[in-house]
Amino acid sequence: GVAESQVCAIHTRIGCDSTEHQSISDNEGLFHPSLVGDDTAQLAASRHWTVVCLGRTSDFHEGQQKVQILALPMGDLTFPYCVSTELVLPTDATLLNVGFYGDDGKSSLFPEDRVGAGKEGRQKLGLLVERANSESSTAGTSAELWIVDYNELVYQYVDLTQTNPSA
Numbered sequence: 001g002v003a004e005s006q007v008c009a010i011h012t013r014i015g016c017d018s019t020e021h022q023s024i025s026d027n028e029g030l031f032h033p034s035l036v037g038d039d040t041a042q043l044a045a046s047r048h049w050t051v052v053c054l055g056r057t058s059d060f061h062e063g064q065q066k067v068q069i070l071a072l073p074m075g076d077l078t079f080p081y082c083v084s085t086e087l088v089l090p091t092d093a094t095l096l097n098v099g100f101y102g103d104d105g106k107s108s109l110f111p112e113d114r115v116g117a118g119k120e121g122r123q124k125l126g127l128l129v130e131r132a133n134s135e136s137s138t139a140g141t142s143a144e145l146w147i148v149d150y151n152e153l154v155y156q157y158v159d160l161t162q163t164n165p166s167a
Contacts, residue, residue: 006054006055006056007054007055007095007096007097007098008052008053008054008055008098009052009053009098009099009100009125010050010051010052010053010100011050011051011052011100011123012048012049012050012051012074013031013048013049013050013051013071013120013123014030014031014047014048014049014120015030015031015032015046015047015048015049015073016030016031016032016046016047029120029121030120031049031051031071031120031123031151033071033083033151033153033155034152034153034154034155035083035154035155035156035157036154036155036156036157046073046074046075046077047075048073048074048075049071049072049073049074050071050072050074051069051070051071051072051100051150052069052070052071052072053067053068053069053098053100053125053150054067054068054069054070055067055068055095055098055127063091064088064089064090064091065088065089065093065094065095066086066087066088066089067086067087067088067089067095067098067127068084068085068086069084069085069086069087069125069150069153069155070082070083070084071083071084071155079159079161080159080160080161081157081158081159081160081161082158082160083155083156083157083158084155084156084158085150085153085154085155085156087127087148087153089129090131092131092132093129093130093131094129094130094131095127095128095129096128096129096130096143097127097128098125098126098127098128099125099126099128100123100124100125100126101123101124101125101126102120102121102122102123102124103121103122122149123150123151124147124148124149124150125147125148125149125150126145126146126147126148127145127146127147127148128143128144128145129143129144129145129146130142130143130144131143131144
């Protein structure tokens with residue numbers, strides 16, 4: 001059989017804290033995930049976040065590979081939680097690698113080179129994907145780089161105090 005492999009990227013983000021203004025324009029350049037339904041009230045304002053992207057070769061749903069993004073607030077929280085979302089790749093795509101990138105120099109590619117403070121530049125997630133060529137005259141595969149604005153994704157609140165959290 002095929003051995004399972006996993007790709008992973010970890011990144012830190014600057015979020016909104018209680019001292020930040022709550023209008024959308026004031027929060028531009030800060031990480032503040034949008035949540036499903038009324039869960040937004042559960043979201044504590046956190047100044048620091050750790051964002052993790054995971055993709056496993058064995059993690060498929062109906063023939064499509066899933067990529068999970070988790071964001072964990074850091075600091076003094078009264079209750080532990082994270083937020084989670086998934087990307088589902090097309091059936092002809094296989095994830096090869098992932099990496100976070102920011103146009104302000106903050107990047108998971110070079111985590112020791114974090115520069116600047118305060119608000120961040122544009123932050124993206126890069127997915128290196130191998131796709132089967134759909135052209136009948138061209139056999140084989142091709143590599144593609146997909147750029148995802150993960151700030152715009154909708155996340156689900158996950159209470160980490162539950163012994164058996166529902167998925």
